Amino acid sequence: MLDFAFSFRGSTREAALVKLVDAFESFMLHGLVENKYVIWLLAITLGAGSSSHEIMEESHPQLCRVLQAWSDASKMISALDCLAVITFVGATDLAETELSLKAMWDVIHPKSGSNVGTVRKPKPPVLAAAISAWTFLLTTIGSWRINTDSWKEPIAFLSTLLEADDRAVRMAAGEALALCFELKLLDVSSCEDDDGNTGGTGGSNNKLFLDMQALKAKISGLATNLSAEAGGKGADKKNLTDQRDLFQRILDFVKYGECPEESIKIAGKRDVLRVSSWSELIQLNFLKRFLGKGFLKHVKENGLLQDIFDIKVDTTETLSSTDKVTYRCHR
Incomplete structure (x- = not known):
């Protein structure tokens, strides 16, 4: 049934999706989540609405448990992708989106999570997938109120990943930071002018402003280096070209506003x-x-x-x- 959901033949795909709906209604969700992660296909096919919202509500706890269990890399990546898509389609407010963003961020930066004991670091493929899923979902928050102060720590951590050994991680972090610039998450004055969300004294607001300026300078400097990185012996030239192109685009946006x-x-x-x-x-x-x-x-x-x-x-x-x-x- 799950394999037929990917069929390009409309009648076959539709029949498979009907069976998937029946599976949801019969509370067979756990098996679907643990094995194939095709819930996203159902959500995308149904589109935004009450059905997709129900899919998100029912599957969210199961997907989060997979992420919290730190199972094998492929299962975690599938869970991250699935969580991103069902939330993207099914979430109806900021609170629901934030729950998924937090679950993803706890994979990206485990120290910020509620888990105790030894801090586990994700493997590069999982880390890159988590950043990508988090960034994809972050694109939906543009119309909601943003508290600048709450974004300083995530942006600072993402900036450190621009120096990671893995190129996929660096590129995923670069895209995330480009979106942060576009959403004006580093723009302290504009957010404070709206409603004074930072809630501190003038001195603390000034410190936040200086911290964000320092982050902007750091990100720009690292982006400059990555946009011109030399290809050493044995370097993956295709991915190196992709990296240079991405960070040049980021620089053009940050410096000149070119989208x-x-x-x-x-x-x-x-x-x-x-x-x-x-x-x-x-x-x-x-x-x-x-x-x-x-x-x-x-x-x-x-x-x-x-x-x-x-x-x-x-x-x-x-x-x-x-x-x-x-x-x-x-x-």
Whole structure:
């Protein structure tokens, strides 16, 4: 049943999804979470609404238990991806999103969690996946109130990861920090002007401002180095090129306000998916990786993705000449 959920044949996929819904209603969720992690497919297919919200509420505790158990790397990565997508689709307020963000952050930076005893450090693939999932979900908080002071510690920790040995971790941290800049999480004055969330005295506000300025300088300096890193003997040249390109984009945004732009041809002559912000680019890259070869098919047929990327698909491209005339006459 779970394997058929990935089928490109509409009738087969629909039948599989119906069975998945029945499994949820029969409280068979634990087995699904522990084995295949295809709950995200159900959420994306259903789209935003009460059904996806219920999926998120039912599966969230199970996924968090997997993360807290620190099981094998592949299972943790699957749980992180699944938690990111079901929350992205199903969450209805900031409080629900924050629960998932915290669960992910406890993997990224275990010292900040509630677990006691020996602090466990995630392996690089898990750490990179956790940062990527956390960043993807963070793209949704833009319209909610932001307390600058609460973001100083996460941003400071992410900045240390720009010096990590693993390139995937450095790049994931770079994307996260670029989003933090775009969301103005380092912009103390603008947040304080809104509602004075920092709640301290003038002296503490000034210290926060200086701390954030120091972080900005540190991040810019490290980004400069990573954008021009030399490829030594045996270096992975493709990933090195990707790293240079990413951090050059980050520098262009931080220094000059230049937003990253990317476009993907969907179908026909006029259907193009365009992004022009870090939030959109992060969402695009995450969902492309997540859906793999099925991404374009989902974009063409899935109303949720069309809403996310504001896509208006030109349905006339697939019509016959006679049907096109009929379509235009009835517009």
